[in-house]
Amino acid sequence: xxxxxxxxxxTKEMVEPGKKYELTEAITLIKDMPKAKFDESIxxxxxxxxxxxKADQMVRGTVVLPNGTGKxxxxxxxxxxEKEKEALExxxxxxxxxxxxxxxxxxxxxxxxxxATPDMMSSVGKLGKILGPRGxxxxxxxxxxxxxxxxxxxxxKKGKIDFKVEKNGILHVPVGKASFTVQQLVENASAFLETVxxxxxxxxxxxxxxxxxxxxxxxxxxxxxxxxxxxxxR
Numbered sequence: 001x002x003x004x005x006x007x008x009x010x011t012k013e014m015v016e017p018g019k020k021y022e023l024t025e026a027i028t029l030i031k032d033m034p035k036a037k038f039d040e041s042i043x044x045x046x047x048x049x050x051x052x053x054k055a056d057q058m059v060r061g062t063v064v065l066p067n068g069t070g071k072x073x074x075x076x077x078x079x080x081x082e083k084e085k086e087a088l089e090x091x092x093x094x095x096x097x098x099x100x101x102x103x104x105x106x107x108x109x110x111x112x113x114x115x116a117t118p119d120m121m122s123s124v125g126k127l128g129k130i131l132g133p134r135g136x137x138x139x140x141x142x143x144x145x146x147x148x149x150x151x152x153x154x155x156x157k158k159g160k161i162d163f164k165v166e167k168n169g170i171l172h173v174p175v176g177k178a179s180f181t182v183q184q185l186v187e188n189a190s191a192f193l194e195t196v197x198x199x200x201x202x203x204x205x206x207x208x209x210x211x212x213x214x215x216x217x218x219x220x221x222x223x224x225x226x227x228x229x230x231x232x233x234r
Contacts, residue, residue, distance in 0.1 A: 007034050012220045020225040023193075023232070026214050027185045031178070033219055039070070040178040040217040042185055046171040046196060047211040049204060056203045059171065060164035062142050063195040067184040068159035070177030071112075075156055076100065077149050078116035078124050078138065087115070090150035091157060098123055104130060112136070115144045115152050135162075161192075169210075171196065178216055189214070190232070197233040 011033040021029065030042065050057040076094040077087035078101070087095040094100060094111060101123050114131065116124045116138035124138060131137040138144040142162045146152055152160075163173045175188040193212075200208045212224035 007036070008218065008220065010034050015220055015222055020223050020228075022225050022228050023189060024182065024186050026222045026224055027182050027189070029222055030214065030216060030219065031182055031185075033216070035178065036216070036218050040219070041070075041174045042176045042178060042180070042214065042216055043172060043174050044189055044192065045213045045215075045221070046193075046209060048165055048169045048171065048196075049207045049210050050165060050169055050201060052165045052167050052169060054203070057201045058165065059196070059199050059201065060141065060162075061195055061199050062160055062162050063192050064155055065159035065161060065175060065188040066191055067176060067180060067188050069161065069174055070180060071174070073113055073156055074111040075153055076111040076114045077153070078114065078120040079149060080117075080120065083117050083147065083149055087149045087153065090153040092149070092153055101126060109134075113144075113156055114138050115146070115149055115156075117147050117149065118145055121145060135164075159188075163192075163196075175214075193229055194233045197230070 014029060014033055027042075048059060050059055052058055074093045075091070077084070077092045078097065079087050079095055080097040084095045084097070092115075097120060104127055114136050121138070128137060140146075143152055161173055163171050165171050173192060175192055176185045180188075196209070209226050209230065212226055212229060213221035214224060215221040
């Protein structure tokens, strides 16, 4: 058996079968698990009782994680003139207009997030089939189509993440790195979960949050106590 397999089995044995853990308890358990050779991401998966195929039950939003994501994010801004200059001064890795649109159409994708000023969207729209499937298309609903590019760049660098429920009703987001402290991870996870709770669609009937799990990149999922999470944010 490979070393990876041995590590996974060792971590899985630490998780009590059938148990639903409180948030701090689950994160503490994950922090105590055998470490990988790299700084793993800590991800939360939320199964929602919504039907994403119905427009009035789509759950999507943004949240600024208090302690950041632990990842270096490369930001590209579609802008021109003074707004292009503002973007670069605010810390954007790339900024430009039609030149960047054509570069991306040619296959270049060395960036993680995009922002666009409204006047650039007619050109950026040509990239829908390229950026859309990768979740990188600027969108006014997530605040990434705006003239206030400096503010959004700073929010992203501080740990702003976008999320959108998948067609099977699941939200899956990173809330930090294995190198973070328990407190930092609890604060990040709490910020995300509180935002999700507030986004419950009015048309969603029955149980909104059906299940929750948290895990490292290479580790087993640790199930969270839905009732405890719900009570945290009432």
